[in-house]
Amino acid sequence: MNRIRRALVAALAIGLVRPLAALAAWNKEAFGAKTAADALKNLGVPNAAPSGDLHIEAPQIAENGAVVPIEISSNIPGTTALIVVIEKNPFPLTARFDFKEGALPFVKVNVKMGETSDVRVIGEAGGKHFSASKEIKVTIGGCGG
């Protein structure tokens, strides 16, 4: 009850009540899935075909798994969403970005990686799904820095 009240108060204060209804609901099942396969199933994303037009710009080695910078983009015409899945994370689904008219299918974000893992990007374009993947190694740092 407390949480609902706080949410309403916060929403009213910032004037977010109306827009909240129009936003994509946070997909609890997909984000709570413990395997990449389950997460994608919950998102309703069938087997995605590998595509060279989906790009993942990221370092091959991350000095620290707490902050791994990744830049994802798509050259596939009509891309309306990009989904980030980190295979070996406890909850692989990391983010879903929906791009409306006016935004390019491009995002740079810092993610957490528990260990060396494949980072997969699924692109949604014209109802079809495509994927690309890149392995990022996570090291245990030394002291200093």
Place this chain on the structure above:
Amino acid sequence: MRTAVLAATLVAATAYGQDAAKEIQRYREMVAEGSPAELFELEGETLWKKPQGPKNVSLEQCDLGKGPGVLKGAYAGLPRYFKDADRVMDLETRLLYCMTTLQGRTREEATKRVFGNADHPSEMESLSAYIAGQSRGMKMAPGVSHRKEKQSIELGSALYFHRVGAWDFSCATCHGDEGKRIRMQELPVLYKPEAARAVATSWPAYRVSTSSLVTLQWRMNDCFRQMRTPEPNFGSETTVALIHFITATGAGATYAGPGTKR
């Protein structure tokens, strides 16, 4: 046969090592592009302007070396000698001086919590980020000509090689030879200008592994901790001398603002 295998392994190891170093450099560049350090600069600006202490004044009249309240380029000129305190001071030492003299705060109160954490940065950390950010684009030029500045740099140099503590370590034990590293962290040889320039322009910094803003006083403190020596006093002559030695050796590079570290 054995020599050939050994040679092949060495070549492979070096090649991998170089690739690894390149990828780590890429990691550092990408992380720096999107660094939360600027958020700490915002917080620091608020603290700089906040009236505090028994005298209920802000730090805005604090002289960081360029005149009371002049922030542009101040960080790039530190450490330096200050006549009113008759000693060489780095940024944090000078801030403490202004907190006690301008604001009337006690050293005890002002240094109660100099190193913060992810949930709650310390005043020193936020102020350091803000003031350092005001030296963006300027060339690092700590004081080197005053008699006491020369003594401070010499002291720092001597301390760099002086072995102390339970493990008989000096800074040079880790930072004394090229090509050394601890796990994946390469250890810069700080008495060499090229390495010192890179280091001097990387502080203060947002440390991603702890989600906190770290400063040079913290770095000195933590190095001594890792060397198993007693904890140095905040803003002590020792810490300032070492910082002075490193920044003087690394003078001349352009400062890009608070950095980002692992």
Place this chain on the structure above:
Amino acid sequence: MAAGPMKMRATLGQGFTDVRVLMNHPMETGQRKDADGKLVPMHFIQNLTVKVNGRLVVDAQISQAVSRNPVFSFRLKGGAKGDKIEVAWVDNQGESNSTEIAVA
């Protein structure tokens, strides 16, 4: 707990507007232990939106696997000086924040 600061930069690029936004948020996974050994509860941004002159252009759902003190970069089609860009977030505890900037 008041939401931490946000900072945004929006600059015109080659046919697009580059938007970089930083926000202060713990992004707790619920797996971290505090100094007393107690688990810190999950506290992370779930929804993030980007609006241009009031129109929604990016609608994001994110998880606790996004780094603490998140930083995002987006690219908006075209754009002109003076365009109003607004970034807003809502977290799993009902807290929210937003910031607005005019394209430089």
